[in-house]
Amino acid sequence: MAQIPESLQKVRFYxxxxxxxxxxxxxxxxxxxxxxxxxxxxxxSGHRACQGCxxxxxxxxxxxxxxxxxxxxxxxxxxTGCLEVxxxxxxxTAWSVPxxxxxxxxxxxxxxxxxxxxxxxxxxxxxxxxxxxDGGTTDIGFGCLSGMFDRNDDVLYICYxxxxxMNTGVQRSSATPGAARTATTMPVGKDPGNAFNTGKSVPLIxxxxxxxxxxxxxxxxxxxxxxxxxxxxxxxxxxxxxIFVPCPLGWGSKPSDTVKIARLAVECGLFPLIExxxxxxxxxxxxxxxxxxADYLKLQRRFxxxxxxxxxxxxxxxxxxxxxxxxxxxxxxxxxxxx
Amino acid sequence: MLKxxxxxxxxxxxxxxxxxxxxxxxPITPQTHIVEDLGTMVKAGxxxxxxxxxxESEFGALSACIGSSAAGARSxxxxxxxxxxxxxxxxxxxxxxxxxxxxxxxxxxxGAPINIWNDWGDAMSARDAGWIQLxxxxxxxxxxxxxxxxxxxxxxxxxxxxxxxxxxxxxxYSRVDIPEQEQVDAFLPAFEPRQVLDPAxxxxxxxxxxxxxxxxxxxxxxxxxxxxxxxxxxxAAAFQQIFGRDSGGLxxxxxxxxxxxxxxxxxxxxxxxxxxxxxxxADGISIGALAxxxxxxxxxxxxxxxxxxxxxxxxxxxxLAVGMGGILAMNLRMALKDFPIRVHSAIGGLGGRPITRxxxxxxxxxxxxxxxxxxxxxxxxxxxxERELERERAQRRxxxxxxxILQDVGxxxxxxxx
Numbered sequence: 001m002a003q004i005p006e007s008l009q010k011v012r013f014y015x016x017x018x019x020x021x022x023x024x025x026x027x028x029x030x031x032x033x034x035x036x037x038x039x040x041x042x043x044x045s046g047h048r049a050c051q052g053c054x055x056x057x058x059x060x061x062x063x064x065x066x067x068x069x070x071x072x073x074x075x076x077x078x079x080t081g082c083l084e085v086x087x088x089x090x091x092x093t094a095w096s097v098p099x100x101x102x103x104x105x106x107x108x109x110x111x112x113x114x115x116x117x118x119x120x121x122x123x124x125x126x127x128x129x130x131x132x133x134d135g136g137t138t139d140i141g142f143g144c145l146s147g148m149f150d151r152n153d154d155v156l157y158i159c160y161x162x163x164x165x166m167n168t169g170v171q172r173s174s175a176t177p178g179a180a181r182t183a184t185t186m187p188v189g190k191d192p193g194n195a196f197n198t199g200k201s202v203p204l205i206x207x208x209x210x211x212x213x214x215x216x217x218x219x220x221x222x223x224x225x226x227x228x229x230x231x232x233x234x235x236x237x238x239x240x241x242x243i244f245v246p247c248p249l250g251w252g253s254k255p256s257d258t259v260k261i262a263r264l265a266v267e268c269g270l271f272p273l274i275e276x277x278x279x280x281x282x283x284x285x286x287x288x289x290x291x292x293x294a295d296y297l298k299l300q301r302r303f304x305x306x307x308x309x310x311x312x313x314x315x316x317x318x319x320x321x322x323x324x325x326x327x328x329x330x331x332x333x334x335x336x337x338x339x
Numbered sequence: 340m341l342k343x344x345x346x347x348x349x350x351x352x353x354x355x356x357x358x359x360x361x362x363x364x365x366p367i368t369p370q371t372h373i374v375e376d377l378g379t380m381v382k383a384g385x386x387x388x389x390x391x392x393x394x395e396s397e398f399g400a401l402s403a404c405i406g407s408s409a410a411g412a413r414s415x416x417x418x419x420x421x422x423x424x425x426x427x428x429x430x431x432x433x434x435x436x437x438x439x440x441x442x443x444x445x446x447x448x449x450g451a452p453i454n455i456w457n458d459w460g461d462a463m464s465a466r467d468a469g470w471i472q473l474x475x476x477x478x479x480x481x482x483x484x485x486x487x488x489x490x491x492x493x494x495x496x497x498x499x500x501x502x503x504x505x506x507x508x509x510x511x512y513s514r515v516d517i518p519e520q521e522q523v524d525a526f527l528p529a530f531e532p533r534q535v536l537d538p539a540x541x542x543x544x545x546x547x548x549x550x551x552x553x554x555x556x557x558x559x560x561x562x563x564x565x566x567x568x569x570x571x572x573x574x575a576a577a578f579q580q581i582f583g584r585d586s587g588g589l590x591x592x593x594x595x596x597x598x599x600x601x602x603x604x605x606x607x608x609x610x611x612x613x614x615x616x617x618x619x620x621a622d623g624i625s626i627g628a629l630a631x632x633x634x635x636x637x638x639x640x641x642x643x644x645x646x647x648x649x650x651x652x653x654x655x656x657x658x659l660a661v662g663m664g665g666i667l668a669m670n671l672r673m674a675l676k677d678f679p680i681r682v683h684s685a686i687g688g689l690g691g692r693p694i695t696r697x698x699x700x701x702x703x704x705x706x707x708x709x710x711x712x713x714x715x716x717x718x719x720x721x722x723x724x725e726r727e728l729e730r731e732r733a734q735r736r737x738x739x740x741x742x743x744i745l746q747d748v749g750x751x752x753x754x755x756x757x
Contacts, residue, residue: 072538073538074538075536075538077406078545084545084547085547088543088545088546088547089546089547089549090546090548090549090551090552091546091552093543093546095541095543096541097538097541098536098537098538098540098541098542098543099536099541099542099543099544100409100536100543100544100545101544101545101546102402102405102406102429102432102436102545103402103428103429105398105428106398106399106402106405106429109394109398109399109402109403109405109406110402110403110405110406110409111406112392112394112403112406113361113363113392113402113403113404113405113406113407113408113409113410113414114406114409114410114536115406116361116390116392116403116406116407116412117361117390117406117407117408117410117411117412117414118410119390120360120361120388120389120390120412121360121388121411121412122388126538143395143396143398143399144395144396144398144399144402146395147394147395147396147399150395151393151394153392
């Protein structure tokens with residue numbers, strides 16, 4: 001057995017043939033929250049997410065990690081969306097944290113209100129998470145989110161980014177990538193799918209608010225996700241984590257490929273994993289094995305047209321975006337990122 | 340303690356006496372002075388254990404109150420006009436979730452055309468939202484009704500709007516008796532929520548409800564408002580015992596018993612009316628007035644009891660259901676539907692048009708002669724209307740109504756004559 005790692009960033013154990021970090025090879029302190037007997041099961045079984053739902057996986061790990069970090073003193077505010085609908089069909093709930101759903105566009109403000117109430121009541125031990133999908137975060141909830149960042153309210157906002165409005169039937173959001181097929185950006189006409197040079201990066205916008213902590217994470221690296229949530233809960237003030245969560249239904253991918261697709265999105269450079277504090281980037285997850293974007297795209301029907309010869313320009317554009325991310329965030333070491 | 344203060348300041352003092360725990364603030368005329376004064380009080384340490392949130396919009400303002408109220412904190416905000424519309428989704432959400440938030444509405448017209456002056460368009464836009472809506476006549480009542488509003492909201496687990504006429508009340512200085520803290524504490528107990536976000540007892544709030552239970556949820560919302568019909572007078576009586584003032588309640592009669600004609604209205608205009616009606620009674624006319632203080636719930640039975648012997652009712656209101664007519668009048672007609680009482684509907688004071696004693700008396704006299712149009716637009720200048728209609732008949736591209744009319748009246752028209 002190798003030497004005990006100093007931090008999770010340096011963990012480099014792999015099980016044979018996979019990139020999964022095996023819990024059994026880690027010391028107890030670094031094992032996943034899910035490996036512990038006293039895990040909170042915050043998002044419990046019985047909910048109605050689709051098979052292979054990346055959002056359910058991400059939320060389960062994120063909230064359980066936050067529960068551990070706060071000694072189970074957590075309140076969550078949830079935007080309208082898949083996560084809300086599949087977890088709380090009346091009269092059932094899959095949540096074992098105190099949880100409130102108000103509206104589509106106000107989760108950040110509701111979270112800010114809860115945090116204010118806790119402060120007024122002198123309950124500094126109770127922490128707050130607000131969460132929503134990309135539509136509820138980058139579009140309709142954006143004003144309230146920016147307000148929360150601006151005031152530096154003591155709330156961790158988690159965006160589960162599946163790059164479209166899935167709950168309403170897969171429509172484009174401002175997190176939908178170029179060329180992607182959605183119900184409102186169909187693969188028809190000269191430039192099929194979503195238009196390029198549109199959309200926004202909310203992690204970078206969050207950084208521009210100079211809030212204490214911003215990070216991106218992906219459901220293919222759940223240890224990293226747990227680490228970032230835990231780190232975020234150790235900080236006071238506004239924090240933002242965006243988690244990349246593939247959606248088999250919306251993306252036209254196999255439920256069994258959710259984790260693989262999430263990994264490829266990171267490994268090709270389209271979804272960089274970064275951390276930032278007070279507006280400065282403090283860490284990036286290096287790409288282990290640089291992958292062409294085509295490998296990522298080919299597992300998803302929403303990009304099927306991109307791989308046709310007629311649309312080679314779209315493939316080039318997506319590759320250029322990935323390459324730009326790689327150089328901008330220095331995602332590949334000089335040696336090519338390989339170890 | 341007697342003070343000569345601005346209405347907004349008086350309301351801020353009243354809210355502070357209620358020991359709010361979370362206040363969210365966003366500026367919009369004419370409610371702004373209220374939250375400004377509360378902000379100063381919180382910052383100066385005048386309100387203990389209170390968080391003051393400077394939010395990015397009215398939608399954020401009420402949404403923050405939804406979060407704080409759900410977390411068990413006594414929560415307050417204020418708005419007006421466009422702000423009410425901007426937060427409307429949260430307005431319905433707060434009542435749907437049964438969160439006892441208190442919100443002042445400094446009543447102001449809704450645009451376009453943009454208009455900062457008083458009418459009730461904002462409050463009326465939320466009349467079906469499930470909030471309790473209390474209208475006040477004076478700044479003293481504004482103070483008293485805010486104190487009652489927190490108690491009412493928390494007893495029923497329903498949000499309450501206190502509606503006060505913008506500028507006429509919010510910006511006017513008058514003598515107001517600001518209660519003592521001990522009095523307010525004796526009247527208003529600490530907030531004990533029916534439901535609360537608490538890590539010790541985790542619950543899910545805001546679940547999706549489908550056809551199997553939505554009707555029952557809506558019925559219960561209505562039922563609670565019917566309960567409020569009992570509770571509002573009880574609270575007004577309890578308030579009078581401690582504070583010695585007749586404030587609040589469902590309605591207020593001003594010599595309407597035995598009167599042939601009764602004027603029904605809400606808000607501050609009753610002050611002007613009382614003077615006009617006193618003059619008319621002195622001239623031998625049998626006329627009284629009734630102020631509706633609780634618009635939601637609408638006190639149908641109380642109004643029936645008060646008005647059953649009247650020959651005619653003149654409803655005067657500062658709002659209009661476009662394409663239909665008077666809103667208060669519609670509600671009142673429903674209350675009086677099986678009584679042989681003529682109900683005239685007069686709409687006036689829109690966008691802050693002055694309501695004078697002289698024009699009120701002319702309107703009342705027309706009503707008494709049963710010569711009112713349906714609905715009657717009080718003090719309307721039909722020549723301006725006709726000129727615009729003529730322009731529209733004359734040419735297709737006739738331009739914007741608001742700008743055209745400004746060419747005909749006001750400073751632009753005056754400048755043309757120089």
